[in-house]
Amino acid sequence: MERRRRNAEVKAEKEEISRLNQDTPHWELLAMITQYRNTITLSPLSYNDFIEDHLITVAVRKRPLNKFDLVKKEIDIITIPNKNQLIVHEPKYKVDLTKYLDNHVFTFDYTFNETCSNQIVYKYTAQPLIQTIFEGGYATCFAYGQTGSGKTYLMSGCPKNLKEKGIYALTASDIFKEANSEKYDDLKLEISCSFFEIYVKKVSDLLNGKQTLKLLEDGKQQVQVVGLTERTVSSVDEVLHLIKIGNEERASGQTSANVNSSRSHAVFQICLRSKLNPKKIHGKFSLIDLAGNERGADTFFSSKTTKMEGSEINQSLLNLKECIRALGRKGAHLPFRGSKLTQVLRDSFIGANNKTCMIAMVSPGVSSCENTLNTLRYADRVKELGGSEVQGSKSLDHDLHMETNSAVRSSHSLNAYSSMKSFDKQSKDRLEDKIINAHKDIVKKLQKSAKEAEDLLNSSKNDVEKYSLNWNMLIDDVVTSLNKAKM
Known part of the structure; x- marks a missing residue:
C-alpha cells in the first residue's frame, strides 16, 4: 500500500510539472542540462587571453538562439565550459523509454560561446595569419557548418550594425594597414582580389558573370585557374564591393532559399604582388565559405541533382581534411587532385610558411543536434586534440596532449633503445610505461570509434550521403591512429 501511494504521488507530481511546462516541450531536457551545467565551472574565452601560434588552428563558434529558434521553442543543448572545450548534450532514451543525456565532449584550439563577437573570433583565428602572407606565405581560413549556423554573419558581418564587421572586412582592413606601413615601402606592394565558386565539378567566376573557368597544371606542376578575373583594389570599401557583387552573382537564378548557394564552396582570395615583380605572387590569403554540411534530406527536395551535390561535397570535404592533415605532417602525401577545391588550394598546402585555420559554426538548437555533431566530428578529425573529459584548466589539457604525443613517438624507438647495452633499467622501465x-x-580511441560506428549505424537509414562521409572519415581516422601506434 505504501509503495502504491508513493508511486501515485510521483506520478501526480510529474503530471503537475508537465501541466506547468506545457508551453516548453523540452522542459525535461532543459532541466537535465541545467543540472549538468551546475556541476561544472564555466571559464569561457575572453578578449585578453593568450594567442597561441599554430600551423593549423581549429576553432568552433556557437551562435545564440535566434528568433526562429525561439518561435519553435528550441532549447540550447551546447555548453562551452572553457576556451578549449565544447559539450553537446544529445537527448536519448533508455530501453524503458526514460530520457537521459549523452554528453559529447570535444576539444579544439579555441571555442567561442554565443557572447563572443566577430572581432574576438577574428583575433584568435584569421588575424594571426595576416603576417604569413607578408612573409611570402599562403594563409587559408575556412568557415564550415550547416546552413543557418551563422557563416554569413561571421564572414560578411551584420548589415544592420556596421560596427559588427565580418572576417572579410577585418582581414582586408589589416592587410591594407600592414601593406601601407613603412616596413614594406621597399616592396611597393599591390593588392588584388578574385572571387569564384565551386559547384559540383564546375568552377565559376563570380566577378565575371559566372563564366566557367578551367583548372590546368603548368610545367612547374602549379594549378592555374585559367580566365579568372583579378581586380586591383586600393581600399577596404572596394574589397567589400567586390564581395557584394560576387554574393549577388552567386545567389542569382535560385528559387528555393538559395539551395545551390549553400551547396557550393565560395573562395575569395586576396593577393599581394610587388610592383617590382608583378608576375610573381608575394603572398595570398584565401577566405573560403564551405558548402553547407546539412543532410540532403534537409533541403526542400531530394533528387538526382541533390544526390550528385551531396556526393561531390562529401568527396571534396574528405580530400580537404586529408590535405589539411598533410600540412601538419610535413612530407606526407598530398591528395590535392581528389577534388576541384583542393586542386585550387594546392599552393596553400605546400611550402614551409603556410598556415590554415578552420572555424566550425554550430547551431545550439536541439533540432540541429545531428548536424551539429557531424560538423564537430569533421572539425575534430581535421586536427585531433583528443580529450573526452571536461578539464579544469587549459594547462592540464596541454600537458596531457604533449605527454600522449611523446609516448606515441617513444613507441617507435623501443627496439633501437632495447639493443643498446648501455641502456639502464630505470630508463627502460620509464619508456615501457610510456608505451603502455x-x-x-x-x-580508448578504438572504444570511442566503436561507439561512433554504432551511432552511425543506427542513423544510417536517415541519409546515405552523410552516412558515407562519416563512415569514410571514421575509417581514415582509425587507420591513422593505428599507424601512429606501430612499434
Whole structure:
C-alpha cells in the first residue's frame, strides 16, 4: 500500500510539472542540462587571453538562439565550459523509454560561446595569419557548418550594425594597414582580389558573370585557374564591393532559399604582388565559405541533382581534411587532385610558411543536434586534440596532449633503445610505461570509434550521403591512429 501511494504521488507530481511546462516541450531536457551545467565551472574565452601560434588552428563558434529558434521553442543543448572545450548534450532514451543525456565532449584550439563577437573570433583565428602572407606565405581560413549556423554573419558581418564587421572586412582592413606601413615601402606592394565558386565539378567566376573557368597544371606542376578575373583594389570599401557583387552573382537564378548557394564552396582570395615583380605572387590569403554540411534530406527536395551535390561535397570535404592533415605532417602525401577545391588550394598546402585555420559554426538548437555533431566530428578529425573529459584548466589539457604525443613517438624507438647495452633499467622501465600508456590511449580511441560506428549505424537509414562521409572519415581516422601506434 505504501509503495502504491508513493508511486501515485510521483506520478501526480510529474503530471503537475508537465501541466506547468506545457508551453516548453523540452522542459525535461532543459532541466537535465541545467543540472549538468551546475556541476561544472564555466571559464569561457575572453578578449585578453593568450594567442597561441599554430600551423593549423581549429576553432568552433556557437551562435545564440535566434528568433526562429525561439518561435519553435528550441532549447540550447551546447555548453562551452572553457576556451578549449565544447559539450553537446544529445537527448536519448533508455530501453524503458526514460530520457537521459549523452554528453559529447570535444576539444579544439579555441571555442567561442554565443557572447563572443566577430572581432574576438577574428583575433584568435584569421588575424594571426595576416603576417604569413607578408612573409611570402599562403594563409587559408575556412568557415564550415550547416546552413543557418551563422557563416554569413561571421564572414560578411551584420548589415544592420556596421560596427559588427565580418572576417572579410577585418582581414582586408589589416592587410591594407600592414601593406601601407613603412616596413614594406621597399616592396611597393599591390593588392588584388578574385572571387569564384565551386559547384559540383564546375568552377565559376563570380566577378565575371559566372563564366566557367578551367583548372590546368603548368610545367612547374602549379594549378592555374585559367580566365579568372583579378581586380586591383586600393581600399577596404572596394574589397567589400567586390564581395557584394560576387554574393549577388552567386545567389542569382535560385528559387528555393538559395539551395545551390549553400551547396557550393565560395573562395575569395586576396593577393599581394610587388610592383617590382608583378608576375610573381608575394603572398595570398584565401577566405573560403564551405558548402553547407546539412543532410540532403534537409533541403526542400531530394533528387538526382541533390544526390550528385551531396556526393561531390562529401568527396571534396574528405580530400580537404586529408590535405589539411598533410600540412601538419610535413612530407606526407598530398591528395590535392581528389577534388576541384583542393586542386585550387594546392599552393596553400605546400611550402614551409603556410598556415590554415578552420572555424566550425554550430547551431545550439536541439533540432540541429545531428548536424551539429557531424560538423564537430569533421572539425575534430581535421586536427585531433583528443580529450573526452571536461578539464579544469587549459594547462592540464596541454600537458596531457604533449605527454600522449611523446609516448606515441617513444613507441617507435623501443627496439633501437632495447639493443643498446648501455641502456639502464630505470630508463627502460620509464619508456615501457610510456608505451603502455600509449597503448591505453589507443584502446580508448578504438572504444570511442566503436561507439561512433554504432551511432552511425543506427542513423544510417536517415541519409546515405552523410552516412558515407562519416563512415569514410571514421575509417581514415582509425587507420591513422593505428599507424601512429606501430612499434
